[in-house]
Amino acid sequence: MLSYSSYMLTAVTVLLVTCHALCKCPGVPGLLDIPGLSGRDGLKRQPHLLGLPGSLYIELCNVLVELKHRISRLEGVLTLDGKIIEVGEKILTSNGKEVDFASALESCEEAGGTLATPTNEEENKAILGIVKRYNRFAYLGIKEGEISGQFTYMNGMPLNYTKWHTHEPNGKGTEKCVEMYTDGSWNDKKCNQNRLTICEF
Structure with missing residues:
Protein backbone atom coordinates (compact mmCIF):
# COMPACT_ATOMS: atom_id res chain seq x y z
CA MET A 1 0.00 0.00 0.00
CA ASP A 81 11.63 13.86 1.94
CA GLY A 82 12.49 11.71 -1.08
CA LYS A 83 9.00 10.15 -1.14
CA ILE A 84 8.39 11.20 -4.74
CA ILE A 85 10.52 11.98 -7.76
CA GLU A 86 9.15 14.04 -10.63
CA VAL A 87 10.49 13.31 -14.12
CA GLY A 88 8.85 14.85 -17.17
CA GLU A 89 5.10 14.32 -16.82
CA LYS A 90 5.53 11.43 -14.37
CA ILE A 91 5.60 11.23 -10.59
CA LEU A 92 7.41 8.18 -9.18
CA THR A 93 7.10 6.78 -5.68
CA SER A 94 7.61 3.56 -3.73
CA ASN A 95 5.91 2.06 -0.71
CA GLY A 96 9.20 0.30 0.12
CA LYS A 97 7.60 -3.16 -0.06
CA GLU A 98 9.03 -6.15 -1.89
CA VAL A 99 6.39 -8.40 -3.46
CA ASP A 100 5.87 -10.50 -6.57
CA PHE A 101 5.08 -8.86 -9.91
CA ALA A 102 1.30 -9.31 -9.78
CA SER A 103 1.08 -7.84 -6.26
CA ALA A 104 3.32 -4.89 -7.18
CA LEU A 105 1.21 -4.12 -10.26
CA GLU A 106 -2.02 -4.45 -8.27
CA SER A 107 -0.89 -2.05 -5.53
CA CYS A 108 0.12 0.57 -8.12
CA GLU A 109 -3.17 0.23 -10.02
CA GLU A 110 -5.22 0.44 -6.82
CA ALA A 111 -3.54 3.79 -6.15
CA GLY A 112 -4.40 5.02 -9.66
CA GLY A 113 -1.03 4.43 -11.30
CA THR A 114 0.98 1.59 -12.77
CA LEU A 115 4.42 0.05 -12.33
CA ALA A 116 7.26 2.42 -13.15
CA THR A 117 8.16 2.10 -16.82
CA PRO A 118 11.20 3.94 -18.18
CA THR A 119 10.73 5.16 -21.75
CA ASN A 120 14.00 7.10 -21.92
CA GLU A 121 17.30 7.53 -20.12
CA GLU A 122 16.03 10.36 -17.90
CA GLU A 123 13.16 8.22 -16.59
CA ASN A 124 15.47 5.24 -16.11
CA LYS A 125 17.79 7.39 -13.97
CA ALA A 126 14.84 8.67 -11.91
CA ILE A 127 13.67 5.10 -11.19
CA LEU A 128 17.26 4.17 -10.40
CA GLY A 129 17.28 6.92 -7.76
CA ILE A 130 14.54 5.06 -5.87
CA VAL A 131 16.21 1.68 -6.43
CA LYS A 132 19.43 3.07 -4.91
CA ARG A 133 17.57 4.63 -2.00
CA TYR A 134 16.20 1.22 -0.98
CA ASN A 135 19.20 -0.73 -2.32
CA ARG A 136 16.82 -3.33 -3.78
CA PHE A 137 16.10 -4.59 -7.28
CA ALA A 138 12.69 -3.38 -8.56
CA TYR A 139 10.13 -4.64 -11.05
CA LEU A 140 9.46 -2.51 -14.12
CA GLY A 141 6.17 -2.24 -16.02
CA ILE A 142 7.50 -4.42 -18.84
CA LYS A 143 6.66 -8.05 -19.68
CA GLU A 144 7.63 -10.62 -22.26
CA GLY A 145 5.00 -11.05 -24.96
CA GLU A 146 3.85 -14.16 -26.79
CA ILE A 147 7.08 -14.29 -28.79
CA SER A 148 10.07 -15.43 -26.75
CA GLY A 149 12.55 -12.62 -26.17
CA GLN A 150 10.13 -9.89 -27.29
CA PHE A 151 9.32 -7.55 -24.41
CA THR A 152 6.56 -4.93 -24.40
CA TYR A 153 5.01 -2.27 -22.19
CA MET A 154 1.99 -3.34 -20.14
CA ASN A 155 -0.34 -2.04 -22.87
CA GLY A 156 1.29 -4.37 -25.41
CA MET A 157 3.21 -1.66 -27.26
CA PRO A 158 6.83 -2.46 -28.24
CA LEU A 159 9.65 -0.93 -26.21
CA ASN A 160 11.11 2.30 -27.57
CA TYR A 161 13.94 2.30 -25.00
CA THR A 162 15.93 -0.48 -23.32
CA LYS A 163 18.79 -0.74 -20.84
CA TRP A 164 19.49 -4.48 -20.77
CA HIS A 165 22.40 -5.74 -18.67
CA THR A 166 25.15 -7.52 -20.63
CA HIS A 167 23.89 -10.81 -22.13
CA GLU A 168 20.29 -10.05 -21.12
CA PRO A 169 17.52 -10.90 -21.71
CA ASN A 170 18.40 -14.58 -21.65
CA GLY A 171 15.38 -16.32 -20.11
CA LYS A 172 14.12 -17.56 -23.51
CA GLY A 173 10.48 -17.51 -22.49
CA THR A 174 10.96 -18.70 -18.90
CA GLU A 175 11.53 -15.24 -17.35
CA LYS A 176 8.54 -13.08 -18.31
CA CYS A 177 9.11 -10.07 -16.05
CA VAL A 178 11.80 -7.38 -15.95
CA GLU A 179 13.72 -6.09 -12.96
CA MET A 180 16.07 -3.14 -12.59
CA TYR A 181 19.44 -3.77 -10.97
CA THR A 182 21.04 -1.26 -8.60
CA ASP A 183 23.19 0.01 -11.48
CA GLY A 184 20.12 0.89 -13.58
CA SER A 185 20.46 -1.99 -16.04
CA TRP A 186 17.66 -4.48 -16.70
CA ASN A 187 17.33 -8.24 -16.36
CA ASP A 188 14.51 -10.59 -17.32
CA LYS A 189 13.28 -12.44 -14.23
CA LYS A 190 10.61 -14.88 -13.08
CA CYS A 191 7.50 -13.00 -11.95
CA ASN A 192 7.19 -14.84 -8.62
CA GLN A 193 10.30 -13.26 -7.07
CA ASN A 194 9.89 -10.48 -4.49
CA ARG A 195 11.11 -7.14 -5.79
CA LEU A 196 10.69 -3.50 -4.76
CA THR A 197 7.43 -1.85 -5.84
CA ILE A 198 7.87 1.48 -7.65
CA CYS A 199 4.78 3.15 -9.11
CA GLU A 200 4.34 5.93 -11.61
CA PHE A 201 1.47 8.40 -11.88
Missing part, protein backbone atom coordinates in the same frame (compact mmCIF):
# COMPACT_ATOMS: atom_id res chain seq x y z
CA LEU A 2 1.14 3.52 -0.75
CA SER A 3 1.39 6.08 2.03
CA TYR A 4 -1.56 8.27 3.01
CA SER A 5 0.17 11.34 1.60
CA SER A 6 0.67 9.62 -1.79
CA TYR A 7 -3.02 8.73 -1.93
CA MET A 8 -3.96 12.30 -1.02
CA LEU A 9 -1.65 13.79 -3.65
CA THR A 10 -3.20 11.61 -6.36
CA ALA A 11 -6.79 12.21 -5.24
CA VAL A 12 -6.44 15.96 -4.84
CA THR A 13 -4.68 16.33 -8.19
CA VAL A 14 -7.51 14.50 -9.96
CA LEU A 15 -10.07 16.64 -8.12
CA LEU A 16 -8.28 19.84 -8.99
CA VAL A 17 -8.05 19.06 -12.70
CA THR A 18 -11.70 17.93 -12.80
CA CYS A 19 -12.96 21.02 -10.99
CA HIS A 20 -10.87 23.35 -13.10
CA ALA A 21 -12.45 21.87 -16.22
CA LEU A 22 -15.66 23.52 -15.08
CA CYS A 23 -14.44 27.11 -14.83
CA LYS A 24 -11.52 29.45 -15.35
CA CYS A 25 -10.64 31.03 -12.05
CA PRO A 26 -8.38 34.00 -11.36
CA GLY A 27 -5.33 32.89 -9.39
CA VAL A 28 -5.24 29.36 -10.86
CA PRO A 29 -2.96 29.79 -13.89
CA GLY A 30 -1.32 27.02 -15.84
CA LEU A 31 -4.07 24.46 -15.39
CA LEU A 32 -6.66 23.12 -17.82
CA ASP A 33 -8.34 26.06 -19.58
CA ILE A 34 -11.57 25.72 -21.54
CA PRO A 35 -11.56 27.91 -24.70
CA GLY A 36 -14.33 30.48 -24.65
CA LEU A 37 -14.83 30.41 -20.90
CA SER A 38 -13.99 33.75 -19.35
CA GLY A 39 -15.60 34.63 -16.05
CA ARG A 40 -19.40 34.76 -15.65
CA ASP A 41 -20.00 35.82 -19.29
CA GLY A 42 -18.32 32.66 -20.48
CA LEU A 43 -20.81 30.53 -18.57
CA LYS A 44 -23.43 31.26 -21.24
CA ARG A 45 -21.25 29.44 -23.76
CA GLN A 46 -20.93 26.41 -21.48
CA PRO A 47 -24.30 24.59 -21.32
CA HIS A 48 -23.15 22.33 -18.46
CA LEU A 49 -22.66 25.45 -16.28
CA LEU A 50 -25.96 27.26 -17.02
CA GLY A 51 -27.76 28.12 -13.81
CA LEU A 52 -24.62 28.03 -11.66
CA PRO A 53 -25.15 30.70 -8.97
CA GLY A 54 -22.50 33.43 -8.85
CA SER A 55 -21.75 32.69 -5.19
CA LEU A 56 -21.11 29.01 -6.03
CA TYR A 57 -18.79 30.01 -8.88
CA ILE A 58 -16.77 32.25 -6.53
CA GLU A 59 -16.70 29.57 -3.84
CA LEU A 60 -15.50 26.96 -6.36
CA CYS A 61 -12.73 29.28 -7.54
CA ASN A 62 -11.62 29.92 -3.95
CA VAL A 63 -11.50 26.17 -3.30
CA LEU A 64 -9.39 25.67 -6.44
CA VAL A 65 -6.91 28.35 -5.38
CA GLU A 66 -6.59 26.75 -1.93
CA LEU A 67 -6.21 23.25 -3.40
CA LYS A 68 -3.49 24.45 -5.76
CA HIS A 69 -1.61 25.95 -2.82
CA ARG A 70 -1.96 22.81 -0.70
CA ILE A 71 -0.90 20.49 -3.54
CA SER A 72 2.16 22.64 -4.16
CA ARG A 73 3.14 22.41 -0.47
CA LEU A 74 2.49 18.66 -0.35
CA GLU A 75 4.58 18.06 -3.47
CA GLY A 76 7.39 20.09 -1.94
CA VAL A 77 7.34 18.08 1.30
CA LEU A 78 7.19 14.72 -0.49
CA THR A 79 9.99 15.70 -2.88
CA LEU A 80 12.20 17.04 -0.08
Whole structure:
Protein backbone atom coordinates (compact mmCIF):
# COMPACT_ATOMS: atom_id res chain seq x y z
CA MET A 1 0.00 0.00 0.00
CA LEU A 2 1.14 3.52 -0.75
CA SER A 3 1.39 6.08 2.03
CA TYR A 4 -1.56 8.27 3.01
CA SER A 5 0.17 11.34 1.60
CA SER A 6 0.67 9.62 -1.79
CA TYR A 7 -3.02 8.73 -1.93
CA MET A 8 -3.96 12.30 -1.02
CA LEU A 9 -1.65 13.79 -3.65
CA THR A 10 -3.20 11.61 -6.36
CA ALA A 11 -6.79 12.21 -5.24
CA VAL A 12 -6.44 15.96 -4.84
CA THR A 13 -4.68 16.33 -8.19
CA VAL A 14 -7.51 14.50 -9.96
CA LEU A 15 -10.07 16.64 -8.12
CA LEU A 16 -8.28 19.84 -8.99
CA VAL A 17 -8.05 19.06 -12.70
CA THR A 18 -11.70 17.93 -12.80
CA CYS A 19 -12.96 21.02 -10.99
CA HIS A 20 -10.87 23.35 -13.10
CA ALA A 21 -12.45 21.87 -16.22
CA LEU A 22 -15.66 23.52 -15.08
CA CYS A 23 -14.44 27.11 -14.83
CA LYS A 24 -11.52 29.45 -15.35
CA CYS A 25 -10.64 31.03 -12.05
CA PRO A 26 -8.38 34.00 -11.36
CA GLY A 27 -5.33 32.89 -9.39
CA VAL A 28 -5.24 29.36 -10.86
CA PRO A 29 -2.96 29.79 -13.89
CA GLY A 30 -1.32 27.02 -15.84
CA LEU A 31 -4.07 24.46 -15.39
CA LEU A 32 -6.66 23.12 -17.82
CA ASP A 33 -8.34 26.06 -19.58
CA ILE A 34 -11.57 25.72 -21.54
CA PRO A 35 -11.56 27.91 -24.70
CA GLY A 36 -14.33 30.48 -24.65
CA LEU A 37 -14.83 30.41 -20.90
CA SER A 38 -13.99 33.75 -19.35
CA GLY A 39 -15.60 34.63 -16.05
CA ARG A 40 -19.40 34.76 -15.65
CA ASP A 41 -20.00 35.82 -19.29
CA GLY A 42 -18.32 32.66 -20.48
CA LEU A 43 -20.81 30.53 -18.57
CA LYS A 44 -23.43 31.26 -21.24
CA ARG A 45 -21.25 29.44 -23.76
CA GLN A 46 -20.93 26.41 -21.48
CA PRO A 47 -24.30 24.59 -21.32
CA HIS A 48 -23.15 22.33 -18.46
CA LEU A 49 -22.66 25.45 -16.28
CA LEU A 50 -25.96 27.26 -17.02
CA GLY A 51 -27.76 28.12 -13.81
CA LEU A 52 -24.62 28.03 -11.66
CA PRO A 53 -25.15 30.70 -8.97
CA GLY A 54 -22.50 33.43 -8.85
CA SER A 55 -21.75 32.69 -5.19
CA LEU A 56 -21.11 29.01 -6.03
CA TYR A 57 -18.79 30.01 -8.88
CA ILE A 58 -16.77 32.25 -6.53
CA GLU A 59 -16.70 29.57 -3.84
CA LEU A 60 -15.50 26.96 -6.36
CA CYS A 61 -12.73 29.28 -7.54
CA ASN A 62 -11.62 29.92 -3.95
CA VAL A 63 -11.50 26.17 -3.30
CA LEU A 64 -9.39 25.67 -6.44
CA VAL A 65 -6.91 28.35 -5.38
CA GLU A 66 -6.59 26.75 -1.93
CA LEU A 67 -6.21 23.25 -3.40
CA LYS A 68 -3.49 24.45 -5.76
CA HIS A 69 -1.61 25.95 -2.82
CA ARG A 70 -1.96 22.81 -0.70
CA ILE A 71 -0.90 20.49 -3.54
CA SER A 72 2.16 22.64 -4.16
CA ARG A 73 3.14 22.41 -0.47
CA LEU A 74 2.49 18.66 -0.35
CA GLU A 75 4.58 18.06 -3.47
CA GLY A 76 7.39 20.09 -1.94
CA VAL A 77 7.34 18.08 1.30
CA LEU A 78 7.19 14.72 -0.49
CA THR A 79 9.99 15.70 -2.88
CA LEU A 80 12.20 17.04 -0.08
CA ASP A 81 11.63 13.86 1.94
CA GLY A 82 12.49 11.71 -1.08
CA LYS A 83 9.00 10.15 -1.14
CA ILE A 84 8.39 11.20 -4.74
CA ILE A 85 10.52 11.98 -7.76
CA GLU A 86 9.15 14.04 -10.63
CA VAL A 87 10.49 13.31 -14.12
CA GLY A 88 8.85 14.85 -17.17
CA GLU A 89 5.10 14.32 -16.82
CA LYS A 90 5.53 11.43 -14.37
CA ILE A 91 5.60 11.23 -10.59
CA LEU A 92 7.41 8.18 -9.18
CA THR A 93 7.10 6.78 -5.68
CA SER A 94 7.61 3.56 -3.73
CA ASN A 95 5.91 2.06 -0.71
CA GLY A 96 9.20 0.30 0.12
CA LYS A 97 7.60 -3.16 -0.06
CA GLU A 98 9.03 -6.15 -1.89
CA VAL A 99 6.39 -8.40 -3.46
CA ASP A 100 5.87 -10.50 -6.57
CA PHE A 101 5.08 -8.86 -9.91
CA ALA A 102 1.30 -9.31 -9.78
CA SER A 103 1.08 -7.84 -6.26
CA ALA A 104 3.32 -4.89 -7.18
CA LEU A 105 1.21 -4.12 -10.26
CA GLU A 106 -2.02 -4.45 -8.27
CA SER A 107 -0.89 -2.05 -5.53
CA CYS A 108 0.12 0.57 -8.12
CA GLU A 109 -3.17 0.23 -10.02
CA GLU A 110 -5.22 0.44 -6.82
CA ALA A 111 -3.54 3.79 -6.15
CA GLY A 112 -4.40 5.02 -9.66
CA GLY A 113 -1.03 4.43 -11.30
CA THR A 114 0.98 1.59 -12.77
CA LEU A 115 4.42 0.05 -12.33
CA ALA A 116 7.26 2.42 -13.15
CA THR A 117 8.16 2.10 -16.82
CA PRO A 118 11.20 3.94 -18.18
CA THR A 119 10.73 5.16 -21.75
CA ASN A 120 14.00 7.10 -21.92
CA GLU A 121 17.30 7.53 -20.12
CA GLU A 122 16.03 10.36 -17.90
CA GLU A 123 13.16 8.22 -16.59
CA ASN A 124 15.47 5.24 -16.11
CA LYS A 125 17.79 7.39 -13.97
CA ALA A 126 14.84 8.67 -11.91
CA ILE A 127 13.67 5.10 -11.19
CA LEU A 128 17.26 4.17 -10.40
CA GLY A 129 17.28 6.92 -7.76
CA ILE A 130 14.54 5.06 -5.87
CA VAL A 131 16.21 1.68 -6.43
CA LYS A 132 19.43 3.07 -4.91
CA ARG A 133 17.57 4.63 -2.00
CA TYR A 134 16.20 1.22 -0.98
CA ASN A 135 19.20 -0.73 -2.32
CA ARG A 136 16.82 -3.33 -3.78
CA PHE A 137 16.10 -4.59 -7.28
CA ALA A 138 12.69 -3.38 -8.56
CA TYR A 139 10.13 -4.64 -11.05
CA LEU A 140 9.46 -2.51 -14.12
CA GLY A 141 6.17 -2.24 -16.02
CA ILE A 142 7.50 -4.42 -18.84
CA LYS A 143 6.66 -8.05 -19.68
CA GLU A 144 7.63 -10.62 -22.26
CA GLY A 145 5.00 -11.05 -24.96
CA GLU A 146 3.85 -14.16 -26.79
CA ILE A 147 7.08 -14.29 -28.79
CA SER A 148 10.07 -15.43 -26.75
CA GLY A 149 12.55 -12.62 -26.17
CA GLN A 150 10.13 -9.89 -27.29
CA PHE A 151 9.32 -7.55 -24.41
CA THR A 152 6.56 -4.93 -24.40
CA TYR A 153 5.01 -2.27 -22.19
CA MET A 154 1.99 -3.34 -20.14
CA ASN A 155 -0.34 -2.04 -22.87
CA GLY A 156 1.29 -4.37 -25.41
CA MET A 157 3.21 -1.66 -27.26
CA PRO A 158 6.83 -2.46 -28.24
CA LEU A 159 9.65 -0.93 -26.21
CA ASN A 160 11.11 2.30 -27.57
CA TYR A 161 13.94 2.30 -25.00
CA THR A 162 15.93 -0.48 -23.32
CA LYS A 163 18.79 -0.74 -20.84
CA TRP A 164 19.49 -4.48 -20.77
CA HIS A 165 22.40 -5.74 -18.67
CA THR A 166 25.15 -7.52 -20.63
CA HIS A 167 23.89 -10.81 -22.13
CA GLU A 168 20.29 -10.05 -21.12
CA PRO A 169 17.52 -10.90 -21.71
CA ASN A 170 18.40 -14.58 -21.65
CA GLY A 171 15.38 -16.32 -20.11
CA LYS A 172 14.12 -17.56 -23.51
CA GLY A 173 10.48 -17.51 -22.49
CA THR A 174 10.96 -18.70 -18.90
CA GLU A 175 11.53 -15.24 -17.35
CA LYS A 176 8.54 -13.08 -18.31
CA CYS A 177 9.11 -10.07 -16.05
CA VAL A 178 11.80 -7.38 -15.95
CA GLU A 179 13.72 -6.09 -12.96
CA MET A 180 16.07 -3.14 -12.59
CA TYR A 181 19.44 -3.77 -10.97
CA THR A 182 21.04 -1.26 -8.60
CA ASP A 183 23.19 0.01 -11.48
CA GLY A 184 20.12 0.89 -13.58
CA SER A 185 20.46 -1.99 -16.04
CA TRP A 186 17.66 -4.48 -16.70
CA ASN A 187 17.33 -8.24 -16.36
CA ASP A 188 14.51 -10.59 -17.32
CA LYS A 189 13.28 -12.44 -14.23
CA LYS A 190 10.61 -14.88 -13.08
CA CYS A 191 7.50 -13.00 -11.95
CA ASN A 192 7.19 -14.84 -8.62
CA GLN A 193 10.30 -13.26 -7.07
CA ASN A 194 9.89 -10.48 -4.49
CA ARG A 195 11.11 -7.14 -5.79
CA LEU A 196 10.69 -3.50 -4.76
CA THR A 197 7.43 -1.85 -5.84
CA ILE A 198 7.87 1.48 -7.65
CA CYS A 199 4.78 3.15 -9.11
CA GLU A 200 4.34 5.93 -11.61
CA PHE A 201 1.47 8.40 -11.88
